[in-house]
Amino acid sequence: MKRSIFTVKKSSMKSWNEIFRNQRPVKVKSFKTGTVIINRRGTINPNHSKIHDLEDKELEVPIMAHWIHHEDFGDYLIDAGLDASYFKDPRGNVRGILAGFLADEFHQDENQNIAFHLQKNQVKLKGVFLSHLHSDHMAGIRELPKNIPYVVGKGEKYFEYKPFLYGNYLKGINLHEIDFSTVEPIRPLGLSVDLLGDGSLWAVSTPGHTRGHMSFVVNGFEGPVFLTTDACFIREGLELGVASSDYTWNVKMAQNSLDKILEFLKEHPEVKVVCGHEDPNAD
Template sequence: MKREAFNFKKHYFKEWNEVFDNPQQITVKSFITGQVLLNKRGALNPDHPKAGAINNELLEVPVLAHWIHHEKLGDYLIDTGLDSSYHNDPHGNMKGILAKLFIKTNLFVDEYKQAKNQNISYHIKKNRIKLNGVFFTHLHSDHIAGTRELPKNITYVTGKEEKYHDHKPFFYGDYLKGVKTLYEIDFEDTVDMPVLGKCIDIFGDESFWAISTPGHTKGHISFLVNSIEGPILLTGDVCFIKSSFKNGVAPSSYTEDVRVNQKSFDKIFEFKMVYPKIKVICGHEIS
C-alpha cells in the first residue's frame, strides 16, 4: 500500500460565524457496528486536576462509523467500525504466529461484542449507500476493521504520519488489505481557524472540515460537518465519552501522548463553549 498526499483547495475564511452562516445540504448518520469495553480510568485521565474521583469500572461503549451524505458529492464514511468477523469472534479474526498468545494474555487486544446485522456492510446495504470514500479519524483497529468488507476502488484518507499497526507475520488483522493507496492530509500549510487551529475545507464548499487533533495518535483528525440542521463536531478518540465534556478531562489510557491529546481536547472543548449550538459526537458515545 502506497501513501500519497490528499489534494485540497486552500481556504481563506477568518471566522467560523462566516462558515456557519452558510450551511450546506450535508447530513450525518451514525452507525453502531459493535461494542467494546473501556476502563473509565482510561476514558478519563485520573491524574488530571479536574478529574476528581474516577472509579475503576468497565464501560461498554459503541464502536461507531458515521455516514456523511452530501447532496451533490454523494456518500462518505468517517471511520468504518467493525466487519462481520466480530459477530462470532471477540477479537475479529486476528491472525499471526503470536496472535493466540496476545489474545490469551490480553496484550494489545481488545474484546468486542457484535449483534447480528451490526457490521458496516449491513448498514451500507440497508441504507443503499453508494460509497465514494472513507475519512479515518485514525488507524486503530476499531476504526478501520470494517474496511475489510468495503470496496477498495474508492478513496481512503487519513492524517499524515498516522501509523498503521499490522505486524506481519506476528500479529495482524489485514484491515486495509486491498487498499492500494492511502491518501494523507497534511495540515502543515493550512490556514489556522479560530480556536481550533489547523483545519481544511475538504470539499471546498464549507460543508465538511478536517481538524488536526493529534495526541491519541500522531495523525489523529476530528471532523466538523456544517449542516443545515446545525454544525456537528465528530471528535474521534480525542474524546471517548460525553463525561469528558462535562469535566473538561481527556482520555489517558489507549492514547499515545496524553499531554498532546489534552491540548487537542482543550481546543475542541473551548470551541464548544464559544459556539454552544454545535452538536458533539464523541468517539465512543452517541449524543
C-alpha cells in the same frame, strides 16, 4: 496498501461563524457497528489536576461509523467501524501467533457490521475519512470497496506485527494523507481542512490520541455537528474536560486538543457534539 498525498483545497473562510453562516446540503447519520470494553481510568486521565477520585470500572462503549451524505457530492464515511468478522469472533479475525492472547473485548450483534448499514441505506461510497488507524475505527475497511480513496492525517502510523499479530485492515487500499501544515488555522480549533471544497465537511487536526488524529465538523442545514472521534471517547470525559491517558500516544497533546475543542464548544453553543464512543441515536 499504497500511500499518496491528499489534495487540499484552500478555503477562503476565516472563522467558524462565517462557515456556519454558509450551511451546505450535507447530513450525517451514525451507525453502531459493535461495542468494545474500555477502562474508565484511562479513558479519563486519572492524573489530571481536575480528577481527585475516579472509580475504576469497565465500560462497554459503542463503536461508531458516520455516514456523510452530500446532495451534490454523494456519500462518504467517517471511520469504518467493524466488519462482520466480529459477530462470530470477538477478536475480529486478527491473525498471528499472539492473537490467542488478546482479550475478547469486542462484541457485535448480527447485522451490525458496516457493510450491512451501507447496503440497507443504499449508500454508494465515494471515499472514507479515517480519524485514526486503530482497529475499532478501520476494521470495517475489510468489507468496503477498495477503489475509493481512504484519507488519514499525515504522520498517522499503522502497525502490523507479522507474524505475531495482524489484521490485514488496509490490504489493497490507497491511503491519502492530509498535510495540515499547508492550511491557515481557524481559531480556536486550529488547523482545519475543507474536505469537499464547499465548506460542508471539515477535518480538524486533533493530535494526541495518535499522531495524525482528526476530528470532524459537519456544516449542514440542520445545524453544525462536531464529531470529536477519539479526541474525547465518552460524554463524561467531555463534561469533566479531561482527555484519555490509556491507548494514547501523547497524553499532553491529547489534553491540548480537547482544551481547544472545549473552547470551540463554548464559543459555539449551537454545535451538536458527538463523542468518539458515544451513540447519538441512543436515548
